[in-house]
Amino acid sequence: MRAHSIFKNFYRDSVALMQLSAKVGGLEGVELASALMGTPANQEMMVAAGLLDAPMAEVAPNDLVFVVKGTEEATQLAVAEFERLLTAAETKGAAKEEKPFGSLAEALKARPEATFALISVPGEYAGAEAMKALHRGLNVMLFSDNVPEWQEIALKKYAFEHGLLVMGPDCGTAIIAGVPLAFANVVGRGNIGVVGASGTGTQEVTTIVDQLGGGVSHAIGTGGHDLSVSVGGLTMRSGIAALAEDVETKVIVLVSKPPAKEVAEAVLAQASSVGKPVVVCFLGAAPGSITGKNLTQANTLEEAAHKAIALANGQAPSFTSVTASTPRVQQRATDLKKVLAPGQKYVRGLYSGGTFCYEALLSLQTILPEVFGNTPTGKAQKLANIHKSQGHTVIDLGDDDFTRGKPHPMIDPSQRNERLLHEAADPETAVVLLDVVIGYGANADPAGELAGAVREARAIAQKGGRELVFIGFVCGTDKDVQGLASQRKKLEEAGVHLCSSNAEAIALTGAVLVG
Numbered sequence: 001m002r003a004h005s006i007f008k009n010f011y012r013d014s015v016a017l018m019q020l021s022a023k024v025g026g027l028e029g030v031e032l033a034s035a036l037m038g039t040p041a042n043q044e045m046m047v048a049a050g051l052l053d054a055p056m057a058e059v060a061p062n063d064l065v066f067v068v069k070g071t072e073e074a075t076q077l078a079v080a081e082f083e084r085l086l087t088a089a090e091t092k093g094a095a096k097e098e099k100p101f102g103s104l105a106e107a108l109k110a111r112p113e114a115t116f117a118l119i120s121v122p123g124e125y126a127g128a129e130a131m132k133a134l135h136r137g138l139n140v141m142l143f144s145d146n147v148p149e150w151q152e153i154a155l156k157k158y159a160f161e162h163g164l165l166v167m168g169p170d171c172g173t174a175i176i177a178g179v180p181l182a183f184a185n186v187v188g189r190g191n192i193g194v195v196g197a198s199g200t201g202t203q204e205v206t207t208i209v210d211q212l213g214g215g216v217s218h219a220i221g222t223g224g225h226d227l228s229v230s231v232g233g234l235t236m237r238s239g240i241a242a243l244a245e246d247v248e249t250k251v252i253v254l255v256s257k258p259p260a261k262e263v264a265e266a267v268l269a270q271a272s273s274v275g276k277p278v279v280v281c282f283l284g285a286a287p288g289s290i291t292g293k294n295l296t297q298a299n300t301l302e303e304a305a306h307k308a309i310a311l312a313n314g315q316a317p318s319f320t321s322v323t324a325s326t327p328r329v330q331q332r333a334t335d336l337k338k339v340l341a342p343g344q345k346y347v348r349g350l351y352s353g354g355t356f357c358y359e360a361l362l363s364l365q366t367i368l369p370e371v372f373g374n375t376p377t378g379k380a381q382k383l384a385n386i387h388k389s390q391g392h393t394v395i396d397l398g399d400d401d402f403t404r405g406k407p408h409p410m411i412d413p414s415q416r417n418e419r420l421l422h423e424a425a426d427p428e429t430a431v432v433l434l435d436v437v438i439g440y441g442a443n444a445d446p447a448g449e450l451a452g453a454v455r456e457a458r459a460i461a462q463k464g465g466r467e468l469v470f471i472g473f474v475c476g477t478d479k480d481v482q483g484l485a486s487q488r489k490k491l492e493e494a495g496v497h498l499c500s501s502n503a504e505a506i507a508l509t510g511a512v513l514v515g
Contacts, residue, residue: 029074190215
């Protein structure tokens, strides 16, 4: 059964709505719950997810729509609970006297000193709002996605020509002057600046920098399309220029998948000319392929953070990457292999972070004979059915195919937990590879949620006479509200073998499965 509730002329940004949906979606008897603004694109998404039969004519783009699917009793309770949570959030905001501004002009009148605008409205309207902000001399973080490419190009060309930044569209992570924005972590201030076309990639670099005792001046997000041929890396180039002029920034780190050749040439030429050390982590770029004055190549996110720290301390940027053949990794792998039965031979990587999944696919395809995924790269192959693993499988559960009409797994881990139990029932599953991302925007206790699923998965395997090897890492800091040490402890107590980084977790997985 399905039920819905419509809130006329009631706006909430997508992160807040995903968090509310996740809370209600956890109620007993609820199969699926989703809260979105009533734009045509969002309504079509709900239709595709099976929450609506057709778009609702009575719903306008500025209406908030909540739809739930489940048992009759559960759907009614879910609607009531969603309305209660929404009212509670409103009351809390009112108690703090945080009256929202009705327009950009109204906000600037009250905050004339502002230099930055964060825009999170439906994609159909986001571009126009971003251009209004740029015309008023504001830098823009465009959290919204589904912004047409032509509009992104127009926004970024204007910003590039006027010395401004447009971070996005679909920019989910940034740290500006020590303030974390969207999905970001609490890290110490320092002299390392980051420009990243990857949200979780930027998160891992900044959190490892923090763990190593360093600090971040700014982390500038570009959005995932910035380094395409059509957009030309305009925000990454603007970000490099901004960090070059910033007196606090001594070292710059670039994080991305490899750009198109002509875009890479333009970005690297600018990076080479700024007069500051620049660590370049273009994941998947051939080792030794990035050269030039002031440029240092890093092949993994972990390596990028370590080399940035070395350069910031005036040291040579040397780093020995952890691999499947590293002695300490081999020793751990030898112990872990002992619990596996002869028929257990495959890894099942269940990632919430897209860049972590990408890094795993790149590395594992050099170790294992054949790797499958829903977002394949290099020699990795496309899954015939994204809901069913085959052989060595590594999937990005944050991809649109899994999140359409549903909260992102970093907010609501239930979909990953369900997949984990499915993989545990497969007698050929040997290793389950996992990431946990904490910080702003993430689930309040992702490790606690995952730990329960790990215990249940272990029980399923043991019932079949098997043991499973769980390998993972936590991306975050002890300054994050969830707490890095606390999250790690919960996972270790559940039997997850933790590593210091995604690269190390991948290496340990490879060592268990090979040799």
